[in-house]
Amino acid sequence: MVQTVLETGPVAEESTSRATHINAYRLMLLARVLDDKFASLYRAGKIHGGVFLGRGQEALSVAVGLSLREGDIFAPLIRDQAGRLAFGESILDAVRTYLGSSLGPMRGRDGNVHRGRPLQGLLPMISHLGAMIAVVNGTLFARRMKGISGTVGAACIGDGATSTGAFHEALNQAAVEKLPLVLVLADNQYAYSTPNSRQFACQSLLDRAAGYGVAGHGVDGTDLCACLNTVGQAVAQARAGHGPQLVVAQLLRLCGHGEHDVADYVDTKLKSSPVGRDCLKVAEEFLRQQSWASETDLAAWRSEAIQRVEEAVATVQREPAPDPFAEEWTALSSRQLTELHDEESPGPVDI
């Protein structure tokens, strides 16, 4: 059975092993199937707002999720369905958030990729790019202050987000504090429609590592083996106390920025180049080559994934939407400090 629980544990030392690979592949497949389902629900008008897929980025993402273990911190970004599943997020959390179910972790208050469970180490992104890294720093800082060692925090980020001040401040902060941060940078060649050439001028974003005094790791983001190895090593280094690790993966977003976007701006040469390979196909081919999976296995895994996703969607579609009248309209945990306004207000005072 595909593992979507936290016990998966670190993978560095066994990253080329059969079991790890199959597990990783099946998580990638599940993520792809789930993403595809969101895309079709979007086309059917069943989803409010945008849908953001991780197509083409599953190998990198799954490697992050699998390299972490229980008690670690994970701040995924918009293309990390695979990493989320690998880290232990349930399919239901994803579907409930996309469909706005009141039973989901965000209770319909926030949607799509803006979800998480902070107390389980899964940080729910805010939209402002770069802003989650310092939050991961804070969790790691807190662990150290509490005397807890061995925690790793992984934050995912895109090429475009490296241009934010928040990215810079947070990576530098992690370096100064020597925090066990693994910053996983998916260089998918575009930020929305903006190509790398309009985003940065260094040869490779890996060139940034030295400037922060952190270790840098480059990896082919289309190659699951490489991702498992490199991310696994980076996580191990961070866990061993060697400070922040910057992983830069080369790959291509094999979808629009969101499902509303046909992405005709993507350079066709890139699509046919090595970064344009579909990591899922590459991984599948590798399993075939190693004879680790038969066609029957592959087909069975796919149908199982489809079935799990369909079940989850069917379940969630029967769940209650949030009820504005039952909603507690306060942003404060300190209820007694909530102010009343407008229609709730007592109205003109008569004396």
Added chain:
Amino acid sequence: MVQTVLETGPVAEESTSRATHINAYRLMLLARVLDDKFASLYRAGKIHGGVFLGRGQEALSVAVGLSLREGDIFAPLIRDQAGRLAFGESILDAVRTYLGSSLGPMRGRDGNVHRGRPLQGLLPMISHLGAMIAVVNGTLFARRMKGISGTVGAACIGDGATSTGAFHEALNQAAVEKLPLVLVLADNQYAYSTPNSRQFACQSLLDRAAGYGVAGHGVDGTDLCACLNTVGQAVAQARAGHGPQLVVAQLLRLCGHGEHDVADYVDTKLKSSPVGRDCLKVAEEFLRQQSWASETDLAAWRSEAIQRVEEAVATVQREPAPDPFAEEWTALSSRQLTELHDEESPGPVDI
């Protein structure tokens, strides 16, 4: 006569020449004397708010000012008295701003180091560290758009300010646009009381250049010759169209963060190390060694500097302070869009 006008021009090719050196030294000296005067006015309670000196940083700063020419852009920071004078800012502008004269460029509205003349290319800093760099970018961007070539823009910055998001976004922006920006980083080992070890984790801030894809230049900031050479070269490179240049100088702040600060946190070992040398003394010694200046010359230059400063202060002290009743209390250039408030408001309407 010490030149404090814009005609000084570029110095790269003649940076070791006698005239250049003497000119630079005399500007440094003038800056030092002016700074010392501000310090004594501060101690005498004659200055409102803080006083920030460039002591120990004059060699680097003067090199920036002298490397620029008329039509260039200069965004000095708090320790750039020397660079300002070299770029052509008058002593009066400095004194008037510190003393709040209504005749100064800031008319008492802003004070101390927060001064400039944007239309003469001298940008008045806002306090938020890092925030001026993008503004310099904008001026260079505009020049290009207007078809003006050959402009260079220099922005000064400290080690501490490299940790700001603004620094990062702007340097990256300049690199992407390949703007003729020269970013001059005075690594004076401390940001207020914070040592470099709590500010960044790379070996040298020069390691950052590659990450932005910009040229990097290291220099001994206590050595005038080296500063004139290196900064001159960086400016020449930028002018020649080779994109942003990052100059990183090693030196020590030979004063408190501001004059209120005794700076007892500064490591005594640093003070006695090469970065702790006083660039003014080093330059003076060099002039002596080269027999470019006699003791009489040196003494005469000093008294002339003192005289000019004293004259300026005496003049400004007779100038009118801003008058709140004559003040136009609007932040808008579009006068007709100014709103009236409070006491100016017409009061209750009777109908």
Added chain:
Amino acid sequence: MSVTYLEAIRAAQARALAEDPRVFIYGQDVGAFGGAFKATKNLANEFPGRVLDAPISEDAIAGLAVGAAIEGLRPIIEMQFADFSTVAFNQIVNQAATLYWRTQVPCPITVRLPCGATSGSGPFHSQTMETIYAHYPGLIVMTPATVEDAYSMLLEAVAIDDPVVFCEHKLLYYHLKADALPTEALPVGKARLAREGRDMTIVTYSAMVHEALAAADELKPEGWEIEVVDLRTVKPLDTDTVMASVARTGRLLCVGESWPWGGVSAEVIARVATEGFDLLDAPPQRLNAKDTPVPYHPNLWAAHRPTARSVAAAARKILRQ
């Protein structure tokens, strides 16, 4: 031919680019792609070199605009969503807004903010920020509610010598249509009487103008004639027009989509209470979004913001007094 609110914004930018060589546009994906909302569609093509993609660096985008303005250009910068202007906040409120006052050098930049809640957008793609920017001296804050105003006010924003925060409402982008682009407009800073009435004044702006008008429709069969004032710019705020309307109706409801604490509605009520107290026949009231982040789910979203229905309900309370 009909033209949408979004097309009007695009047309205004095209015209500004065509008529004034000092104008350029800078922002994420505004170039060949035409912007996240297509507000700059084709402009990069039509005006080569003058519509440029920026890195994801809102602070530096705004900073660059200020520098270009110092050099005499007229930058229009687009924030992909108003919400993201929080990371350009410092350059807008401390750099751009203070430049003229400090140096006598004007800072003619236009900051386009796609604002406001739309269903399914959630806490970080829905914010209105007029309250925040209007608080700062040195900024003009425009909040057009109509296709005509979107067009003419954006042209004015570019022409004005001061920094203008131009709050476009995303909910109006595609749905709101006019027959043609306007050929004349009210002066900047003038509010508009969107509907005349004798029984009560609703003061509002941006998308809420349409909720207020719908509420007025709803109240008409009940015998109430509601006057609706569209502020157009919230800073400067046209107190005179507001006051004149309240003088006619004696009753005031202010409606804003921003959060209740210190919003436009507080400012309007404070002005009327201080300067036009005796004009009021009943206590003024206000209606705002709820004091929580903007929710994602349409059910919650619809309850979070004022709607024609809740505006009408609030109006009835006042009318009954």
Added chain:
Amino acid sequence: MSVTYLEAIRAAQARALAEDPRVFIYGQDVGAFGGAFKATKNLANEFPGRVLDAPISEDAIAGLAVGAAIEGLRPIIEMQFADFSTVAFNQIVNQAATLYWRTQVPCPITVRLPCGATSGSGPFHSQTMETIYAHYPGLIVMTPATVEDAYSMLLEAVAIDDPVVFCEHKLLYYHLKADALPTEALPVGKARLAREGRDMTIVTYSAMVHEALAAADELKPEGWEIEVVDLRTVKPLDTDTVMASVARTGRLLCVGESWPWGGVSAEVIARVATEGFDLLDAPPQRLNAKDTPVPYHPNLWAAHRPTARSVAAAARKILRQ
């Protein structure tokens, strides 16, 4: 023994560190140096490893605090000047302020903002920012005016499970003294009657409380008894206490040091006008700083902010009606 406002802030932090192992302090120069204003003097020594210098990275400072809060700690972060919190703005209003509402995980961080104008500080070291933060849902905004409140409210800020923006006024740091630290305090969110009077209510907060009290002194020989309400927290704002006072006096003046558009004074007047209209015997008025950046020169500065004198003048106008 006497204790200053600043010493009270230091003492509150010392006590919080001593009593609660979850508390730590993070900010520029707060460690061995003791902070730009010495508000953390000796604390790094007394509490090793719990008072840490940060890089000049306000965004990351606030972000780190949120992460630590998620892990159950109680960070106090110091901005060197409130003005610089503009570059931490996003993390405060979008990350910290939304966390609880989105996830049910509280975010107990305290953001210390040395606020307010002092002579010679100029446009970027003088700002008050309570208006900006109070606008956002999810934040508590405290503005202590007394030594006692500086102490007790800072302790409460640390204890509260929500993010608190703690606005300390720099003008009070050294001059304002009390005999001793308080042993009890009003509950959070309760305003304080700083002075009783029957003729008019002045509602204010932070340093302006002292200008209002001085104005009340000035008006006493003229026969006026002025009541002064110190809001203490501006969000939540204690409408009940304000209303009760206005019910007694029938007259209201609101004084704020922030800029006029949409400040605390607008909010207070809007509340009284909407909920207590009939209590008013004269139009309420407000007095704020002028709508320009805060000037550097003492002459301009003194005219820019409300003072006892201008408060008294504004009060007289109302009293004459």
